[in-house]
Amino acid sequence: MVSTDLHRDIEAVLLTEEQIQRRVAELGAQISKDYEGKELHLIGVLRGAVMFLADLMRSLTIPCSCDFIAISSYGMDTKSTGVVRILKDLDDSVQGRHVLIVEDIVDTGLTLNYILNLIRVRNPASVRVCALLDKPERRIVPVTIHYLGFTIPNQFVVGYGLDYRQQYRNLPYIGVLRPEIYGGG
Numbered sequence: 001m002v003s004t005d006l007h008r009d010i011e012a013v014l015l016t017e018e019q020i021q022r023r024v025a026e027l028g029a030q031i032s033k034d035y036e037g038k039e040l041h042l043i044g045v046l047r048g049a050v051m052f053l054a055d056l057m058r059s060l061t062i063p064c065s066c067d068f069i070a071i072s073s074y075g076m077d078t079k080s081t082g083v084v085r086i087l088k089d090l091d092d093s094v095q096g097r098h099v100l101i102v103e104d105i106v107d108t109g110l111t112l113n114y115i116l117n118l119i120r121v122r123n124p125a126s127v128r129v130c131a132l133l134d135k136p137e138r139r140i141v142p143v144t145i146h147y148l149g150f151t152i153p154n155q156f157v158v159g160y161g162l163d164y165r166q167q168y169r170n171l172p173y174i175g176v177l178r179p180e181i182y183g184g185g
C-alpha cells in the first residue's frame with residue numbers, strides 16, 4: 001500500500017532534483033545546438049514523459065511544438081508483458097517534420113521500437129530519440145538513444161513522472177521503490 005508520506009516508500013534516491021534539472025538543461029542546450037535553424041516536433045510518450053518533456057521543452061531555444069502518444073506497456077505491474085498497443089495516437093501529422101521522441105525510460109526497448117516503426121512509416125524529415133533514463137541490462141530490442149539523461153542499474157524506479165500503479169509521479173527526484181511495496185521483498 002502507498003504511504004501517506006510518499007518519501008517513506010523510497011529506499012534510496014538515485015537522482016536528486018538538482019542532478020535531473022542540471023542534466024535536462026544540458027540536453028536542452030545540446031538539442032538546441034543540433035537543430036539550429038530548424039523547427040523541432042517533440043513527441044512525448046504518455047504518461048511517464050510528461051515532466052521530462054515539460055522541462056526539456058522549456059530549456060529549448062529553437063522553435064518547437066509537441067504532441068503526445070500513449071502506448072500500453074506494463075499495465076499495473078513492474079514487469080513488461082511484451083504486449084504493446086496504441087492507447088492514444090498522435091493528433092498531428094509528422095510528415096516532413098523533424099521529430100524528437102521524448103521517453104522517460106528505455107527498459108526492454110519494446111515500446112520505443114514500436115513507436116519508432118510507427119513514426120518512420122509516416123514520412124518525417126528525421127526521427128531521433130531523447131530518453132531521460134536507460135536500463136541497458138534489460139534490453140530485448142536494440143534501439144538507438146541519441147540524447148540520454150542517465151544510465152541506471154536494473155532497479156525499479158519512480159518519481160519525476162515515473163510511476164508504480166499510477167503513484168509517485170509527483171516526486172521531484174528519482175528513487176528506488178522499496179521492494180515490499182510491490183511485493184518484491
Ligand code: IMP
Nearest residue numbers: 048080106107108109110111156157162
Ligand atoms: P520498455 O518497453 O520495456 O522499454 O518499457 C518502457 C516503459 O516501461 C517506460 O516508458 C515506463 O513507462 C515503463 N518502465 C520501465 N522501467 C520502469 C521503472 O523502473 N519504473 C517505472 N516505469 C518503468
